[in-house]
Amino acid sequence: MSSSPSFSDRLAVLPQYLIPKQALTAFAGWVAGSQWGGATTGIINWFVKRHNVNMAEAANPDTASYKSFNEFFTRPLRGDARPIAAAALVSPVDGAISQCGPVVGDQVFQAKGHGYSTRALVGGDAALAAQFDNGEFATLYLSPRDYHRIHMPCAGRLTRMIYVPGDLFSVNPTTARGVPGLFARNERVVCVFDSANGPFVMVLVGATIVGSMATVWHGVVNPPRPGTVREWTYEMGNITLAQGEEMGRFLLGSTVVMLFPSGVMQFKPDWTPTRPIVMGEAMGALR
Secondary structure, X not given: OOOOOOHHHHHHHHHHHHOOHHHHHHHHHHHHHOOOOHHHHHHHHHHHHHHOOOHHHEOOOXXXXXXXHHHHHOOOEOOOOOOOOOOXXXXXXXXXXXXEEEOEOOEEEEEOOEEEEHHHHOOOOXXXXXXXXXXXXXEEEOXXXXXXXXXXXXXXXXXXXXXXXOEOOOOOHHHHHHOXXXXXXXXXXXXXXXXXXXXXXXXXXXXXXXXXXXXXXXEEEEOOOOOXXXXXXXXXXXXXXXXXXXXXXXXXXXXXXXXXXXXXXXXXXXXOOOOEEOOOOEEEEEO
């Protein structure tokens, strides 16, 4: 991680330090949640064309039927659109692999010249972070055109959820190369699960114009944005989700970071950076 990002990458992200990201995100959230009839349909149709969204996969392909942009953006897919592979671990999202591989000590690789600690990622809890020392991680990027519901990579029992306030930089590949510790400095929701093979963490990372993040057990987590860490704990077994079951969603695109303990799993050999992925495809096996 000693190499430095290129000058062009640093220059490309410079405007993001200057723009009012919180205000822009709040405005985008208001627009996305508004119901403007034909104007909303026009925005949706423009978005579908601009980002080449495959509406044939949607449970409801009629763009005029969505009352708000958020309703369209978090649309469910047809029941047969994403079959769940016969694998111990499956991809929780549609998108692309930003990075994946071993956690080195407590360090997660972000991009050339950048890394961050697991403790920073989970909001400062040293005991939680230590469970993933020398483990495995995956950082998965969801572009605007992707399906934006998040599903379970394996069956799990929810034990904690932690909201961590932070910045709202973009999470696209250029920003990942240009902003140090990006995924551990952006606003995020840390979801901690226990499974038959030990604990794992799914971190939903916010970004510029990501209006909010929601989970199936809590609903919308943000806003509000109080500027302080908030935590919820759950009785063991009260909230259990099956492999492939929905666990949350983004209102506009972002990134999911997963952590697994040492010696528990290994990623498929073809899981390499920039590779496109779809929810439900085989991600890895148990060791």
